[in-house]
Amino acid sequence: MGRVTQRRPVLRIRDGVVSSRPxxxxxxxxxxxxxxGKPLAITMRTPGDDFALAAGFLVSEGVLAHADDLQNIVYCAGATQDGSNTYNVVDVRTTPDILMPDITLERNVYTTSSCGLCGKASLDAVRTxxxxxxxDTPASPPVRLDPELLAVLPDRLRAAQRVFDRTGGLHAAALFTPDGELLDVREDVGRHNAxxxxxGRALRDGRLPLRRTVLLVSGRASFELAQKAVMAGIPVLAAVSAPSSLAVDLAAETGLxxxxxxxxxxxxxxxGEHRIAQRAVARQG
Structure with a gap:
């Protein structure tokens, strides 16, 4: 199985001093x-949690919604001369009676580590x-978040990024409770993969929908990240950087x-400002 980190030689220059080091x-x-058994997508990712990555991708595609939709996930032999397993191909098997959405069957997808679901930018597709x-319903009351609590979540996410400390080159995504408790954190070279x-882990553990959670991502909030939150039933998406216009449109239409x-x-x-506790503050001048 692939390693999360790799070593490469580098020429280091610090204050005019040149050295060579790994x-x-x-x-x-x-x-x-x-x-x-049929090829669906190729994504550039950091190895690790591959089965969860594949399951989560299929949640965002509308294929999987519950743990019993999933029969199993296995690694397939990679295309190597000696026939060895590269651990870079996974096959997701669904239960026989699951209904496949047309949007998945009609296309193959190539996703880079930065673009996510580049070929699907339709609000109608997510809605349907x-x-x-x-x-929010009487049976599912709205999450209420204090801005002061939201403010501390990025530091809690950063403290949980183990691989970032060694590489400085990973995005992260984390799930929190409305009280700020860290439920799970994942790192990947692609924020959509994280x-x-x-x-995917929540699906396999039977925890979807993730109704009373907050999803925090490092970086920007793109349309595909808003889509993934909506498809998983997550009511709050927070990002340390800017959202895209289409992400805002999707959030407004879905209640995110x-x-x-x-x-x-x-x-x-x-x-979705109704989930954020607001207090009037008097301004000077």
């Missing part, structure tokens, strides 16, 4: 995801395939609370 880098390798509405790993530029005590709430 450097620890985050590993990036392709993962081919097959669905019931989402299994877990995140609209989210898939979180969602979307927070961007979460840095220190500052943040912007782009949609």
């Amino acid at each position: 450097d620890t880098l985050v590993a990036e390798e392709p993962l081919e995801i097959r669905l019931n 395939t989402a299994r877990f509405p995140i609209d 989210v898939d790993k979180l969602v 609370t979307l927070v961007g530029f979460l840095r220190g005590t500052s943040m912007n709430v782009y949609a």
Whole structure:
């Protein structure tokens, strides 16, 4: 199985002093995801949690929603001359009676570590395939978040990034309770992969939908990350950087609370502000 980090030689220059030394880098390798034996997608990822990554990807595709939708996930032999397993190909087998959405069967997908689901930018597609509405109901009261609590979550995420400390080159995604308790954190060279790993683990543990959770991502909040939150039933998505316009549109249409530029005590709430506790503050001058 592939390693999370790899060593490479580097020429280091510090204050005019030149030296040669090995450097620890985050590993990036392709993962081919097959669905019931047929190629579906290739993503560039950091090896590790591959089964969760594949399961989470299929949640965002509208294929999987519950643990019993999944029959099993196995590694397939890679394309090597000696026939050895590269651990870069996984096959996801669904239960026989599962209904496949047309959006998955009609296409093959190549995703890079930065773009996520590049070929699917349709709000209608998410609206029609989402299994877990995140609209607040009497049976599912809204999550209420204090801005002061949100403000400390990035530091808690950063403290849990073990591989980042060694490489400085990984995105991270974390799930928190409304009280700020860290439930899970995953790292990957692709931020969308990190989210898939979180969602995939929750699916396999029978914890979907993730209704009373907060998803925090390092970096920006793109459309595909908002999509993944909606498809997993997550009501709040927060990011340390900016959201895209389409992410804001999707959040507004689905009821997702979307927070961007979460840095220190500052943040912007782009949609779903009813979940953020607000207190009037008198301004001087």
